[in-house]
Amino acid sequence: MHPHVGVLYLLWTIGCSVWYLQIISVNLDNDLFWPDFAVTGAQTFLIDLFGRPLGATLELYGSVIPKTYGAASTASAMKTTYPRALALAELTSVEDAIVSFQTLEAAYAFSLMTQYCWADFDRRWEVAHTLLRQRRCAANFGANGAVYFEGILRNVDWDAWSAVNSASFMFAVGDAVRASTGGAAWLASLPNAATTVASEVAYWTTKGINCYQLQFSNDVQIGLLESIAIVNVFEQTQVLTMSNVPFTQRGTYWTTFYAMWGFNSDLWAASVLNSSLVRSATNFYGNGNTSIEALVSLYPFTPSSIVIHNLLGPFPSIDLVLVAPPVSLVATVIAFDAAIGGAMQSDDSFARQLTSMQPTTLDPVPRAWRSSTLSYFGGAPYCALAPATTFVQPSFAFNDACMPRQSSTMVLPPIATAFALAMSNDSHSACKLCVHLESSCLALVDHFRSVPKFIVTPDADVETDVTALGVEIVQFAMATSTSSPELLRQSLLGSDWAFFGYIALYDWVYGLREVVSFQGDTATVVLMSERVETTPLTLSGNEIPRTTCLYLWYLVVTTTAMLALVAATLIGLTACRPHDIPQGYIGRFNRIAAPVWVGRPVLLGRGLTAIVTLSTAPIGFKASNSFGVFQAAPRSVLASLVTASESTWISFVISDVLLVATGHYTKWYAPLGSLLAGLATFCIDLASPVAATATLNRSCARNNVDAQLTCTRGTVQIGFSVRAALMLAIQLLSLLVAYLVVRWRLDRRARPPPPPDVPFLIPASVLEFSGAPPDVWAMHPALAVLCGYVHVGSHIFDAKLWMTFQAVGFGPSSHELNPNIVEIPTHRLHH
Numbered sequence: 001m002h003p004h005v006g007v008l009y010l011l012w013t014i015g016c017s018v019w020y021l022q023i024i025s026v027n028l029d030n031d032l033f034w035p036d037f038a039v040t041g042a043q044t045f046l047i048d049l050f051g052r053p054l055g056a057t058l059e060l061y062g063s064v065i066p067k068t069y070g071a072a073s074t075a076s077a078m079k080t081t082y083p084r085a086l087a088l089a090e091l092t093s094v095e096d097a098i099v100s101f102q103t104l105e106a107a108y109a110f111s112l113m114t115q116y117c118w119a120d121f122d123r124r125w126e127v128a129h130t131l132l133r134q135r136r137c138a139a140n141f142g143a144n145g146a147v148y149f150e151g152i153l154r155n156v157d158w159d160a161w162s163a164v165n166s167a168s169f170m171f172a173v174g175d176a177v178r179a180s181t182g183g184a185a186w187l188a189s190l191p192n193a194a195t196t197v198a199s200e201v202a203y204w205t206t207k208g209i210n211c212y213q214l215q216f217s218n219d220v221q222i223g224l225l226e227s228i229a230i231v232n233v234f235e236q237t238q239v240l241t242m243s244n245v246p247f248t249q250r251g252t253y254w255t256t257f258y259a260m261w262g263f264n265s266d267l268w269a270a271s272v273l274n275s276s277l278v279r280s281a282t283n284f285y286g287n288g289n290t291s292i293e294a295l296v297s298l299y300p301f302t303p304s305s306i307v308i309h310n311l312l313g314p315f316p317s318i319d320l321v322l323v324a325p326p327v328s329l330v331a332t333v334i335a336f337d338a339a340i341g342g343a344m345q346s347d348d349s350f351a352r353q354l355t356s357m358q359p360t361t362l363d364p365v366p367r368a369w370r371s372s373t374l375s376y377f378g379g380a381p382y383c384a385l386a387p388a389t390t391f392v393q394p395s396f397a398f399n400d401a402c403m404p405r406q407s408s409t410m411v412l413p414p415i416a417t418a419f420a421l422a423m424s425n426d427s428h429s430a431c432k433l434c435v436h437l438e439s440s441c442l443a444l445v446d447h448f449r450s451v452p453k454f455i456v457t458p459d460a461d462v463e464t465d466v467t468a469l470g471v472e473i474v475q476f477a478m479a480t481s482t483s484s485p486e487l488l489r490q491s492l493l494g495s496d497w498a499f500f501g502y503i504a505l506y507d508w509v510y511g512l513r514e515v516v517s518f519q520g521d522t523a524t525v526v527l528m529s530e531r532v533e534t535t536p537l538t539l540s541g542n543e544i545p546r547t548t549c550l551y552l553w554y555l556v557v558t559t560t561a562m563l564a565l566v567a568a569t570l571i572g573l574t575a576c577r578p579h580d581i582p583q584g585y586i587g588r589f590n591r592i593a594a595p596v597w598v599g600r601p602v603l604l605g606r607g608l609t610a611i612v613t614l615s616t617a618p619i620g621f622k623a624s625n626s627f628g629v630f631q632a633a634p635r636s637v638l639a640s641l642v643t644a645s646e647s648t649w650i651s652f653v654i655s656d657v658l659l660v661a662t663g664h665y666t667k668w669y670a671p672l673g674s675l676l677a678g679l680a681t682f683c684i685d686l687a688s689p690v691a692a693t694a695t696l697n698r699s700c701a702r703n704n705v706d707a708q709l710t711c712t713r714g715t716v717q718i719g720f721s722v723r724a725a726l727m728l729a730i731q732l733l734s735l736l737v738a739y740l741v742v743r744w745r746l747d748r749r750a751r752p753p754p755p756p757d758v759p760f761l762i763p764a765s766v767l768e769f770s771g772a773p774p775d776v777w778a779m780h781p782a783l784a785v786l787c788g789y790v791h792v793g794s795h796i797f798d799a800k801l802w803m804t805f806q807a808v809g810f811g812p813s814s815h816e817l818n819p820n821i822v823e824i825p826t827h828r829l830h831h
């Protein structure tokens with residue numbers, strides 16, 4: 001090899017090595033090896049993506065979220081409605097309940113928000129407050145295990161429960177049961193009756209129980225700690241927090257108390273009235289002259305209590321059932337969001353227009369509700385102490401304190417408004433329902449005329465399903481002149497209210513509103529709540545470790561720097577003595593110098609960084625001022641080629657280790673094997689790069705059933721160990737194939753002479769790949785540097801042993817040991 005060509009080769013190989021640092025820098029920024037995974041960027045977007053309404057699958061790539069990412073103020077949004085949706089509407093299977101009972105604290109057992117209907121699964125002992133509610137139990141709640149005492153008493157720690165609740169329970173329920181036929185035997189069958197989860201599920205099923213659903217209440221804020229699991233190429237799982245809502249007892253803000261007050265309050269009432277809760281008991285409290293409503297000085301002592309009692313039913317016997325959005329509505333919202341996302345990606349002006357808008361507050365009121373002869377008590381069926389007003393008050397809300405209210409208003413977010421315009425027909429008529437802000441409504445609608453109607457096709461199933469649920473808003477009112485109660489009702493998708501109804505439905509799907517069925521003895525209303533604002537979740541970069549990546553980064557930087565230093569030394573020495581350079585040794589620079597100056601373990605680490613990079617999805621995060629989106633970000637052909645070639649450091653090390661066994665075959669099979677490995681790796685990466693996957697597989701652990709949930713929402717696979725194993729196998733197989741081919745070819749020729757008797761300090765790779773003389777003293781200084789030796793006059797410094805040697809004689813046997821330094825024999829010839 002001509003010296004100039006050798007110098008160019010060194011510059012090229014070091015240049016590629018430096019470029020490789022840039023290629024892998026984005027992957028080695030975190031231990032997930034996820035490129036550009038910034039806290040306020042991709043990390044927040046990923047959490048937002050999992051927090052959106054989702055179907056059976058999650059599209060990681062191409063899903064657009066209208067939001068500004070990358071700013072210092074960027075944060076994810078937690079929905080306080082979400083824990084209730086999980087605990088009260090989703091995690092309602094019999095198995096969920098039985099498993100959660102195993103960790104139920106005895107003192108919390110009767111704090112679960114439910115209204116009991118029967119003591120036993122066979123429905124022998126009825127315990128509903130009223131006869132009409134008992135009939136509602138038979139009609140609506142027979143399959144719900146939460147309305148039976150037996151379900152919880154079979155599974156609770158009996159000794160711990162007895163110490164806390166036995167006396168009060170026996171007085172209110174147990175004594176009447178024991179006095180009846182079969183009651184004693186039933187009570188005796190309860191302690192620690194449950195054995196295994198499977199057998200207990202089977203027992204419940206034989207009794208016709210297929211769910212366990214507690215009721216809506218605002219006595220506590222259910223806690224939730226939910227996370228996403230991200231799996232890297234080493235199959236290590238890192239957890240990202242996506243929701244952290246603390247469990248909170250609301251104390252005096254428990255306003256649903258009057259509608260449904262829980263079993264602990266029943267026990268209190270039984271003790272105060274010296275009565276039983278069992279309807280067949282002779283001392284059943286309902287047979288007395290004092291009602292529960294009167295016991296708490298509620299009805300008929302306030303106008304609002306009279307209105308609600310007469311229109312809905314007696315307190316506190318109203319069942320509050322949280323309702324989940326219908327599947328058709330969720331699917332339509334998902335389709336609409338996908339269409340909006342596609343439009344935003346293809347039309348920058350549309351994206352800017354949509355995201356530049358701020359939520360608008362309007363004051364719509366159904367036309368039939370407006371009357372100067374009515375007094376309004378609001379839309380919450382539990383605010384029995386609220387005073388009347390001359391204006392329509394808001395609907396119910398979880399955080400409703402039933403304090404003096406403002407007039408009803410509605411927030412119209414931009415995306416929800418676009419959805420409503422796409423789904424409804426007459427938005428201008430809807431604007432006429434605004435009391436004072438009709439002009440603002442018309443201006444908003446006109447501004448959104450640029451939103452194309454074809455973004456989503458209205459689904460007839462949505463209107464059908466929502467109408468079948470009976471979702472509405474109501475206002476409890478009283479005629480001023482006659483004091484007669486009136487229940488003002490507005491169907492959510494009825495007539496000219498549909499525009500505002502679809503906005504509320506969109507919010508419902510996103511967890512910004514709730515729908516609760518209030519079921520009383522007189523009537524049932526399925527109400528849409530007021531909008532519940534989100535709580536910001538400030539993310540921490542500490543959730544993503546940065547230890548392994550730093551170790552690998554410094555390892556690659558060190559190897560690059562060391563090889564660059566050796567290459568620079570070689571170039572300098574070559575410039576000084578360009579005419580007697582051994583042919584071809586510079587072309588084997590990496591095979592000779594790297595094991596000597598860097599070391600095999602470090603080279604394995606460098607090769608591993610390439611395997612990690614090639615086995616991790618090249619995913620990119622695009623964040624504009626309008627939206628964020630994950631996109632495939634494949635490496636360029638040259639970057640892929642360089643990374644694939646870097647992976648062959650593994651084959652370099654393997655062939656170097658095996659050199660003592662493979663001997664003279666190494667010179668031929670090692671380069672061939674590395675070439676095959678690099679080409680195969682490059683072709684696989686180019687033809688089939690890995691892509692990140694997202695899986696929805698929620699699993700939850702529950703503390704006290706509905707007090708605290710700890711959930712994993714799903715899994716993101718960013719790195720693939722199978723791909724890494726494939727690429728490691730390619731390194732081994734390529735060397736094996738090359739060795740077999742080379743051996744077959746060379747064994748057909750005359751065997752080479754036996755290896756020379758050389759000083760053991762010279763690396764074997766030098767003799768195999770450089771054609772150098774077997775004497776360190778006779779080597780060209782540049783070649784000696786490759787071997788780890790530095791010539792300085794009559795001294796040689798061995799960088800491997802960190803020792804200095806000196807030649808003191810000339811001739812085969814002429815040498816003398818210097819007492820201060822170590823000497824080695826020399827075969828250097830006289831010139």
